[in-house]
Amino acid sequence: MNKILIGILLGTILGFFDGATAWFYPEARAQIVGILIGSTIKGLIAGVLIGVFARKVNSLPLGIVFGLGVGLLLAFGVAYMQHEHYFEIMLPGGLVGTIVGYATQRFGLGAASTPARA
Amino acid sequence: MTWLSDAAVERLREAAESPDLTGTRFRLLHRIGHGGMGAVFLAEDQTLGRRVALKVLDVPDEAGDLAARLLREARILAKLEHPGIVPVHDAGTLPDGRVFYAMKYVEGSRLEELARSLVATPDRLRIFEKICDAVAFAHSRGVLHRDLKPENIMVGPFGEVLVMDWGVAKILREPAGGAAAPEAPPAPARDESPAPDGPARCTASASPDTRDGAVIGTPGYMSPEQARGEAARLDERTDVYALGMILRFLLSGAIGDRGTIPAPLAAVCAKATHADPASRYRSVAALAADVARYLDGLPLEAYPDTLLRRARRTFERHQLVIWLVLAYLITRVLLIFFARH
Numbered sequence: 001m002n003k004i005l006i007g008i009l010l011g012t013i014l015g016f017f018d019g020a021t022a023w024f025y026p027e028a029r030a031q032i033v034g035i036l037i038g039s040t041i042k043g044l045i046a047g048v049l050i051g052v053f054a055r056k057v058n059s060l061p062l063g064i065v066f067g068l069g070v071g072l073l074l075a076f077g078v079a080y081m082q083h084e085h086y087f088e089i090m091l092p093g094g095l096v097g098t099i100v101g102y103a104t105q106r107f108g109l110g111a112a113s114t115p116a117r118a
Numbered sequence: 119m120t121w122l123s124d125a126a127v128e129r130l131r132e133a134a135e136s137p138d139l140t141g142t143r144f145r146l147l148h149r150i151g152h153g154g155m156g157a158v159f160l161a162e163d164q165t166l167g168r169r170v171a172l173k174v175l176d177v178p179d180e181a182g183d184l185a186a187r188l189l190r191e192a193r194i195l196a197k198l199e200h201p202g203i204v205p206v207h208d209a210g211t212l213p214d215g216r217v218f219y220a221m222k223y224v225e226g227s228r229l230e231e232l233a234r235s236l237v238a239t240p241d242r243l244r245i246f247e248k249i250c251d252a253v254a255f256a257h258s259r260g261v262l263h264r265d266l267k268p269e270n271i272m273v274g275p276f277g278e279v280l281v282m283d284w285g286v287a288k289i290l291r292e293p294a295g296g297a298a299a300p301e302a303p304p305a306p307a308r309d310e311s312p313a314p315d316g317p318a319r320c321t322a323s324a325s326p327d328t329r330d331g332a333v334i335g336t337p338g339y340m341s342p343e344q345a346r347g348e349a350a351r352l353d354e355r356t357d358v359y360a361l362g363m364i365l366r367f368l369l370s371g372a373i374g375d376r377g378t379i380p381a382p383l384a385a386v387c388a389k390a391t392h393a394d395p396a397s398r399y400r401s402v403a404a405l406a407a408d409v410a411r412y413l414d415g416l417p418l419e420a421y422p423d424t425l426l427r428r429a430r431r432t433f434e435r436h437q438l439v440i441w442l443v444l445a446y447l448i449t450r451v452l453l454i455f456f457a458r459h
Contacts, residue, residue: 024454088453095446102439 003108007051008044010103014096015043021092042078046070046097054104063105064098071097137174138214144172152176155184155285160223163207170207174218185217191285192219194261202252204272204280224280230268233368239380242368243409248279250361250406256281257354257402260291264352266360267339268367286335288352339363342393355395358405362390362398365409382412382421389420 019039022028028035046067053066075093079086122130132149137159139146144161150171151158157176162169175188192209199205209219226232229249233242249271253263263270263284270283335344341359343351366387369379379387386408392398399405399419408418415435417423433440 021450021454025457088457091449092446092453095442095449099439099442099446102442106439 001108002051003054003104004048004051006108007047007049007054007100007104009047010100011043011045011047011050011096012040013043014099015046016040018043018092018096038078042074042093043096043100046074047100050097050100051104051108054101054108058105060102060105063101065101067097067099067101067104068094069097071095071100135176137172137212137216137218140213142212144170144220146172156188156218161220163220169223170220171223172218172220174212175216185211187285188217188219191287194284194287194289195219195221198256198259198261198284200252200255202248202279202281203256203284204282222280224272224274224282226272226274226278226280228269229271229273229364229368232273233268239369239383240413243383243413245273245277245279246361246365246368247406247409248277249281249364250402250409252279252281253357253361254402254406256284256287257290257357260289262288262290262352262354263357263360264288264344265335265339266357266364267336268364271364288349290353335360341395343395351395353395354401355398358390358398358402359392359395361402361405362387365390382418383409385421386412386418 016036016039019036020032022035022039023032049070050063050067054063057063057066072090072094074097075090076086078093079089082089135157136146136149139161143163143165145164147160147162147169149157150160155175156173159172159174160169161172173188173191175185189209192206195204195206196209204224205222207220207222209217211217229245232245249266253266256263261284263281263286265283265286266281270281272280272282274280335341337345339360341352341356344356344359365383366379369383369387386405389397389408390399390405399408404419408420411418415431417428417431
């Protein structure tokens with residue numbers, strides 16, 4: 001599958017599920033719809049960025065590092081808007097970015113490349 | 119009377135045995151080896167300015183049978199243009215009447231030497247895949263090697279693999295549009311000299327023809343049907359057997375020592391070297407495909423898959439992403455737990 005497509009699909013799905021975990025926090029349950037939409041869009045943006053990177057750079061380690069960076073950066077942006085919960089938002093966000101970075105490089109096929117190997 | 123020293127006699131003998139390259143484009147450098155019917159010399163092709171290996175007939179051959187056989191070997195090699203098969207540059211008769219052919223001079227080590235230095239199993243398997251590629255190509259051109267063994271395989275400094283010594287190859291069928299390499303007439307039975315540090319190659323009949331009763335190959339690497347001299351029964355699976363023994367050699371370092379071979383690869387060796395040809399891999403390509411599948415962590419034809427094995431293989435193939443997902447889930451559970459308490 002195309003690397004960008006994998007990035008978009010996986011980023012969106014993981015973003016949605018990451019947002020859905022807010023349901024377990026009673027104080028956030030009231031805003032669950034907004035959180036779901038925001039988290040899904042964040043995942044979509046991360047997926048596009050990571051997918052484009054994977055298409056240009058065929059390297060599994062670099063893909064993982066880039067995914068981690070994008071995940072952390074976007075999660076930091078979300079936490080910064082709330083001025084709190086930096087750790088609780090950035091840690092899972094970074095892990096999700098890492099997963100998307102790995103998956104795009106490992107399972108995606110670029111325009112003229114094969115899946116990257118470690 | 120002046121007595122000559124042994125060293126002087128040896129030098130004279132070497133000089134007498136050296137091929138006469140007068141009038142050819144080759145300049146003799148030194149002798150580099152000796153095969154069953156010919157010596158191999160390092161020479162310089164003065165026209166092209168490169169080194170070549172000259173295989174020259176160096177045993178008495180009054181009937182011309184061995185000369186025909188050497189030329190036949192050269193013709194077979196010329197037909198097999200593949201990166202894994204040593205290319206022939208020239209063939210003919212020297213001014214001293216001896217038949218020769220010039221081939222690429224391969225610098226590198228023989229597989230048996232290399233096997234001592236290679237550590238990682240995947241490296242050994244990748245070399246084995248290249249050997250299989252060359253042999254599969256020969257099979258696709260209707261040629262059986264019949265004497266595959268580690269000492270007939272050279273590995274170059276850049277990892278290139280070359281299958282050598284096609285002197286006892288058998289032509290199963292002529293490739294479409296290919297020029298026929300005439301079969302040599304039968305020669306008297308003889309034993310070929312053993313190669314250094316390797317098992318003896320026995321040739322009950324020195325002729326490469328396909329008569330039943332002619333035993334051609336190397337003990338330890340030749341298939342049971344080959345050892346019984348059933349020439350008419352030989353097909354691709356004969357070389358599959360030898361490749362199975364080579365794989366076992368590569369993996370264990372010595373024939374018969376199966377202690378360290380991983381179970382799936384042991385199953386591949388067992389299938390390739392099955393006594394019954396019908397139970398072996400049907401082709402070299404099928405054997406190579408199983409080795410490739412092992413390298414890719416996929417199920418093997420020779421190794422039945424169970425649910426547990428499949429789960430373990432899936433985990434091994436995707437362990438990084440599995441650990442990442444687990445890390446994410448554990449992080450999430452811990453964060454929720456601490457937030458609520």
